[in-house]
Amino acid sequence: MTRQKIPIKKIDNITARQVTFSKRRRGLFKKAQELSTLCDAEIALIVFSATGKLSEYASSSLQEVVEKYNLHSDPKRLDRPSIELQTKSDNFDMLRKKVTNMTQELRLLKGEEMEEMTIEELQKLEQLLDKGLTRVLKEKDARIAKEISDLKRKENQIMQENSRLKQLQILTPEQGQSSESTIICSSSHPPQDCDSSDTSLNLGLSLFK
Template sequence: MTKHKIEIKKIENIAARQVAFSKRRRSLFKKAGELSTLCDAEVALLVFSATGKLFQHSSSSVEQVVEMHKNMHSSIDKSSYHPPMELQMRNEVADKTHELRQLNGEELQELKFQELMKLEERLLKGLTRVLKAKDERMANDITVLAKKGVDLMQENKKLLQIADEKEQA
């Protein structure tokens, strides 16, 4: 009898789900034991059932493996440790949010005089760009409106001529 691939989705039947959980849990623990034996690795596996019951497997003891994990992470040189991408993105978002608040005139207490001068310079450059864009937009709008005005004057002239011709006839 060959094994066939099943679709991975939640099993709706509660009894069937419990049977599958038990079988797969045993298989998972067996694989963890094989990994530990074959590779001489310390393995700790914690599984919580849907009812909240804890099942654990460990090559030595779960507490020893967890303690080993804690010791490894506390001894890592922080300068050579690169946090996961998500943490980097969160930090970058926090930095940019802080920078935006400073640009809005908030959270300025910790800035030194030189930093305040640089912030002022950035704001002035930005304001200059905003004023330039506004002036260009306004000049463009004035040009468009002037063209519409000329078109309306010509239309008005035509209508006056037509009215004069009808009056004379």
């Protein structure tokens, strides 16, 4: 006796519908897990029951799978990586061309690879070198002038310091001479010449005699 196939239509009986939903959901998640394991596929399932209950399954991370789905389902996002890659490629080509030109110009300034240059190109190179030499000379003159200015400023500072030291040397001997004269006066004269009270006392005694 063969197994009778269940017709694919909505089950009217609520209890039978819930039982069938529970069994088929488990079977669906099991098949999804087997497919992910066997084929190394990223799978995410989101199921809402008739009552609004949420059931979900993800082989890795549901959020990552959903973000990947959004990335591949949005046409604008699909075009964005290719546009960004093209922009980066264009910028790289432009920078590479600029480096090549600057390298070639540097070789010419060093006097290399000039055999294939025309007279006009050599004249342009000569003008370029003259301009560069003029800028170098201006910069050199400016630095020499700055060094001279700094040396003059240091010279003025040294002269001011020397002048201040000379004034200190002049003032110091005068003070020494005044103190020495005081000492000489007190030592050369006798006590009666330096003390007026002693002189008066001696005169009084001579009168009484």
